[in-house]
Amino acid sequence: ADIIKYFSLAGALSNRIVTLLFRGLMVDDEEVERVFGSIDPARLRINHYPACPIADLTYGLPPHKDYGGLAILHQDDVGGLEILKDGHWVAVEPEKGCLIVNID
Incomplete structure (x- = not known):
C-alpha cells in the first residue's frame, strides 16, 4: 500500500512540475495536456540500490x-x-x- 501511495504522489508531483514549467514558458494548461497528457503512474519506476x-x-x-x-x-x-x-x-x-x- 505504501508503494502505491508513493507512486500516486510521485505522479502528482511530476504533473505539477511539468505544468509549472510550461506555465513559466507561457504555454497554457490545455496545450500541455494535449501534447503530454497526464503522467501515467504505470510509466513511473522506482529503482533501489542498496x-x-x-x-x-x-x-x-x-x-x-x-x-x-x-x-x-x-x-x-x-x-x-x-x-x-x-x-x-x-x-x-x-x-x-x-x-x-x-x-x-
Whole structure:
C-alpha cells in the first residue's frame, strides 16, 4: 500500500512540475495536456540500490541520462549520486527530507 501511495504522489508531483514549467514558458494548461497528457503512474519506476556490505564488491552505474526527461530522486543517507558539471563529476550530498528534481 505504501508503494502505491508513493507512486500516486510521485505522479502528482511530476504533473505539477511539468505544468509549472510550461506555465513559466507561457504555454497554457490545455496545450500541455494535449501534447503530454497526464503522467501515467504505470510509466513511473522506482529503482533501489542498496548499500553493499563488502566494499571491494561495490560498483556504481556508468554515466547515464535518466529516461523520460524528468527524474525525481530520493537519496538515502549513503549518497553516491554525482552530476557532471563543467566536465567534472561532482558528488551530490544527500540532504535528509529533500528530493532532487532532474530535468533534462
